[in-house]
Amino acid sequence: MFTFHPDQKILNRYAQVLVRFALGGGKGIKRGEVVRVSANESARPLFLAVCNAVVDAGGHVISHYAPDDEQGDKRRNESYTRYFYEQAEQHQLDFFPDKYLKGLMNQMDHSIFLLSTNDPHALRGVDPKKIMRRGVALKPFMDWRNEKEWAGKFTWTIALYGTAAMAAEAGLSEKAYWNQIIKACFLDHPNPVAKWKQIYRELEKYRTKLNKLAPQTESLHAVGPDMDLWVKLGEKRQWLGGSGRNIPSFELFTSPDWRGTEGWIRFNQPLYRYSNKITGIQLWFKNGRVVKSSAKSNEKLLKQMIATPGADRIGEYSLTDRRFSRITKFMAETLFDENMGGPQGNTHLALGMSYRDTYAGDAAKLTKKQALALGFNDSSVHTDIISTTPRVVTAHLKNGSRKIIYANGQFVL
Secondary structure, X not given: OOOOOOOHHHHHHHHHHHHHHHOOOOOOOOOOOEEEEEEEHXXXXXXXXXXXXXXXOOOEEEEEEEOOOOOOOOOXXXXXXXXXXXXXXXXXXXXXXXXHHHHHHHXXXXXXXXXXXXXXXXXXXXXXXXXHHHHHHOHHHHHHXXXXXXXXXXXXXXXXXXXXXXXXXOOOOHHHHHHHHHHHOOOOOOOHHHHHHHHHHHHHHHHHHHHHHHHHEEEEEEEEOOEEEEEEOOOOEOOEOOOOOOOOOOEEEEOOOHHXXXXXXXXXXXXXXXXXXXXXXXXXXXXXXXXXXXXXXXXXXXXXXXXXXXXXEXXXXXXXXXXXXXXXXXXXXXXXXXXXXXXXXXXEEEEEOOOHHHXXXXXXXXXXXXXXXXXXOOOOOEEEEXXXXXOEEEEEEOOOOEEXXXXXOEEXX
């Protein structure tokens, strides 16, 4: 049941940001390009606005519109996803519609995914092994998408449509929840696309400085009350950010050499994954792998995820500068929580798949063998886990010197 509906003007601005800015690496779509728009029924108002914006831009829409998943004894059979995981046999979990998905990947130039849910816990109690097995089966589609993206022929973005259930999960009213979305995405500006371009120009200054330092950097050392973690940056790495992937996104990130991760980290933000909530996560690394993990809730799911091939290694390291983000509240959604500002900014790392386009070269020409030799990780999962507690990040340079790059929630280069 919805008691708050964002104004149509806000929805139209939101759609414009996604279609005319986020896609195309900040340039928007071109006339005649194909955009797959994916959403559940709870996001219907924004789904319609986005489809209309694609048409207005001269593009073509491939619609992927699905019912919401909801849990409950009386409504369980109404959730296809839950029913599937409860009833599917092994051959059904392993099914990969290769002809359909290959054709889809060949056809589309862009993808917009609208996050929304009427039940953040729709899959509570489902066997995590089945969820992970299904993810492994679908990995070839993700690989095709990545290859097309690295070749510069595909872009994507993700956005959030708030629901009453999501607001309640975050402890906010629907209006307060939407106020965070509106502020974070600059939808209160008369021209949010222009505002986004301004923000990314400013963010680019720090990305340029980080990339200038990258060839000289051996490792990063993050120290704070919740972490003492070493991350090996790796050879031929670059920092990315400001590309339009994810709206909002204020982070600068890289995919380090997973083999050089050492130490421990505790995460004060809960992880929402597979329609479950995991809290109090702690990870210990040795020789690049998670050697110990714990959680206050849903620890079994965390450990099953980590047991997935490649998911015991780091695939991303990210920092968000508090000066750019207008997100001040916990949103119970990784898309927003990993971009929270607040007094200490935030850091997140991802277990699993690396972003191979953080290679400082032509990622399209980087073979899988070469990527693995450089310490890029491969996995069917990519799980972002977030901390907003204080930290100082120091770059240890190859000449033996040190340089603090992040402190008090902001870049200090």
